[in-house]
Amino acid sequence: MNTPPEMTAPPEIAGVAPAPAPAVAVELRHLSHRYGEVLAVDDVSLDIIEGEFLTLLGPSGSGKSTLLMMIAGFLAPTSGHILMSGRDIGAIPPYRREMGMVFQNYALFPHMTVAANIGYPLRLRKLPRAEIRRRVDEALDMVGLGGLGGRTPRQLSGGQQQRVALARAFVFEPKVLLMDEPLGALDKKLRQQMQVELKRIHRQLGVTVVYVTHDQEEALTMSDRIVVMRTGRLEQVGPPAEVYNAPRSAFAADFLGDSNLVTGRCVERAGELVRIAVGDDRSLWAAGGCAVDATVTVSIRPEQLHIAPAGGAAADALNRWPGTITDKVYLGDAVRYRVDTGGTFLLAKRQEGGATRQLDVGAGVELTWPPERATVLEAP
Ligand code: ADP
Numbered sequence: 001m002n003t004p005p006e007m008t009a010p011p012e013i014a015g016v017a018p019a020p021a022p023a024v025a026v027e028l029r030h031l032s033h034r035y036g037e038v039l040a041v042d043d044v045s046l047d048i049i050e051g052e053f054l055t056l057l058g059p060s061g062s063g064k065s066t067l068l069m070m071i072a073g074f075l076a077p078t079s080g081h082i083l084m085s086g087r088d089i090g091a092i093p094p095y096r097r098e099m100g101m102v103f104q105n106y107a108l109f110p111h112m113t114v115a116a117n118i119g120y121p122l123r124l125r126k127l128p129r130a131e132i133r134r135r136v137d138e139a140l141d142m143v144g145l146g147g148l149g150g151r152t153p154r155q156l157s158g159g160q161q162q163r164v165a166l167a168r169a170f171v172f173e174p175k176v177l178l179m180d181e182p183l184g185a186l187d188k189k190l191r192q193q194m195q196v197e198l199k200r201i202h203r204q205l206g207v208t209v210v211y212v213t214h215d216q217e218e219a220l221t222m223s224d225r226i227v228v229m230r231t232g233r234l235e236q237v238g239p240p241a242e243v244y245n246a247p248r249s250a251f252a253a254d255f256l257g258d259s260n261l262v263t264g265r266c267v268e269r270a271g272e273l274v275r276i277a278v279g280d281d282r283s284l285w286a287a288g289g290c291a292v293d294a295t296v297t298v299s300i301r302p303e304q305l306h307i308a309p310a311g312g313a314a315a316d317a318l319n320r321w322p323g324t325i326t327d328k329v330y331l332g333d334a335v336r337y338r339v340d341t342g343g344t345f346l347l348a349k350r351q352e353g354g355a356t357r358q359l360d361v362g363a364g365v366e367l368t369w370p371p372e373r374a375t376v377l378e379a380p
Pocket of ligand 1: 035038039040058059060061062063064065066067
């Protein structure tokens with residue numbers, strides 16, 4: 001086993017003031033909600049940053065909607081506080097919180113035209129008619145429905161109806177847009193198209209978005225930060241790449257896609273890296289901390305494992321495990337191999353095409369991976 005390269009700290013930059021703390025749009029402080037016996041949201045504290053696209057991601061029942069409904073003001077917290085600009089908004093009703101809301105079922109008024117639906121929040125706020133017309137037209141253009149203001153919702157497709165709901169949510173220039181699985185009712189292709197449009201609209205408006213989904217791909221592609229939720233608590237909060245590449249728990253690793261979880265004993269620490277003994281004759285280097293002799297689990301994403309024919313891997317790789325392919329699955333643009341590395345089975349995903357030739361089941365291979373792409377998970 002090679003030793004890790006020396007870790008050097010980044011040089012200090014003299015005379016540069018630290019960046020100012022980002023402005024907080026909404027502050028959640030020790031927020032809980034209980035439905036009878038069920039503690040749906042359990043002591044959640046979080047700063048939602050102005051202008052960010054924040055996604056609440058978690059399985060069904062993890063408390064995402066309950067948390068969103070409390071922010072919107074439709075549900076009162078059992079305990080805890082919600083602050084905007086430092087002010088507790090607990091006593092402020094939903095329609096005065098300056099938050100737009102989009103649900104999965106579009107909740108449009110069926111008897112009103114599209115323009116009247118979008119203009120509704122502006123009429124509530126008693127804006128002059130000419131101003132309403134101008135803003136509705138702008139909103140229609142923004143969601144790509146210019147010219148369709150005279151139709152009723154029934155004369156629109158599902159995707160178009162959701163655009164109307166979106167326009168109605170942002171037309172009054174709310175500080176925060178709350179969206180609960182807004183694309184959940186659309187088919188995959190339309191959903192992906194709407195994801196791109198939602199991101200564009202978020203950029204153009206510069207509004208703070210809190211977005212609920214159970215779809216990890218959607219969360220990874222759209223968010224500035226992801227909040228992974230589990231049974232009412234925040235499991236992990238961070239930018240998509242961080243949550244994906246450095247999950248803190250087996251739950252987060254597993255929920256954000258396939259992951260190899262390897263358990264072993266911590267035997268050595270060197271800078272930011274640790275060496276984990278797996279079984280009697282293998283060890284691996286990973287990023288993170290652990291006490292020597294502690295039993296730990298390491299997460300490695302399948303696409304971080306480089307698979308090469310036996311003898312074909314870089315000789316100086318810090319992590320190099322031989323193995324045998326036991327299965328392979330063709331995924332369209334990639335192939336996922338299952339490799340037996342002496343009792344530990346690992347999944348390795350490789351893009352195929354061009355010069356790379358598919359490897360066969362039964363073939364002897366070598367797996368290599370950078371230590372910083374293997375993450376030691378926190379103990380559960
Ligand atoms: P998610 O949005 O992540 O699917 P929810 O916030 O809807 O989760 O639900 C969190 C938990 O609260 C679940 O256990 C759910 O069964 C429960 N729950 C949600 N709404 C109610 C309700 N109106 N009455 C009782 N229990 C509820």
